[in-house]
Amino acid sequence: MSRRILGVDPGSRITGFGVIDLIGQQRHYVASGCIRTPQGAPLAERIKVIIDGLFGVIDTYQPHEAAIEQVFVNVNPAATLMLGQARGACVSALVLRNLAVSDYTALQVKQSVVGHGKAAKEQVQHMVVRMLNLSGTPQADAADALAVALAHANLSGGAIGQLARQGLKVRGGRLV
Numbered sequence: 727m728s729r730r731i732l733g734v735d736p737g738s739r740i741t742g743f744g745v746i747d748l749i750g751q752q753r754h755y756v757a758s759g760c761i762r763t764p765q766g767a768p769l770a771e772r773i774k775v776i777i778d779g780l781f782g783v784i785d786t787y788q789p790h791e792a793a794i795e796q797v798f799v800n801v802n803p804a805a806t807l808m809l810g811q812a813r814g815a816c817v818s819a820l821v822l823r824n825l826a827v828s829d830y831t832a833l834q835v836k837q838s839v840v841g842h843g844k845a846a847k848e849q850v851q852h853m854v855v856r857m858l859n860l861s862g863t864p865q866a867d868a869a870d871a872l873a874v875a876l877a878h879a880n881l882s883g884g885a886i887g888q889l890a891r892q893g894l895k896v897r898g899g900r901l902v
Contacts, residue, residue: 730756732789732825733875734780735867736797736813739763741776742867745787746858755858757787758868769808773815776884782821792825795870798832810871830877835870838877 728749735742740763745756763772794817797810820827833843839853851869854860857876864872881902 730789731875732792733871734794734816735767735870735874736816738772738808740867743783744868744875745789746873747877751849753857753858753879758804758864758872760865760867776812776815777819780816784823792820793828793830793874795874796829799834813869828878830874830899835873835877
């Protein structure tokens with residue numbers, strides 16, 4: 727059975743997306759890219775661009791399920807809040823298109839894809855290229871989104887993953 731997974735790396739300026747097919751234990755690259763919001767635009771306008779962009783990705787590639795990276799809290803509360811609003815826009819777009827959504831921390835994604843949670847961005851990009859047999863390295867945000875999709879493929883295969891595909895809420899590979 728084939729599963730098409732959309733991975734999302736949310737951002738208020740650049741939102742990465744990555745689409746993979748999971749056929750048995752084989753992972754196949756489908757597409758990846760970035761949704762870029764207008765620099766200096768009001769937040770409401772940027773959120774509309776993110777939602778419309780994800781609608782376009784979903785309509786084009788028809789994923790069966792989605793995974794998104796959780797927001798981390800940094801030293802700048804305003805930036806964290808803005809990132810949280812962008813993530814909320816991403817989740818809204820996914821659920822409005824009736825996709826089951828799982829979320830993963832950056833630590834979980836790095837552990838699943840690289841093998842340890844302290845991996846550098848370059849290590850994540852390198853493993854994405856290797857795991858998907860890509861001819862080139864995707865842009866950083868697109869590579870992060872592909873890593874989220876790969877982590878979901880790695881972590882959602884068991885009974886919990888089957889429950890998530892039936893519409894139950896999964897967070898970090900656990901039923902909540």
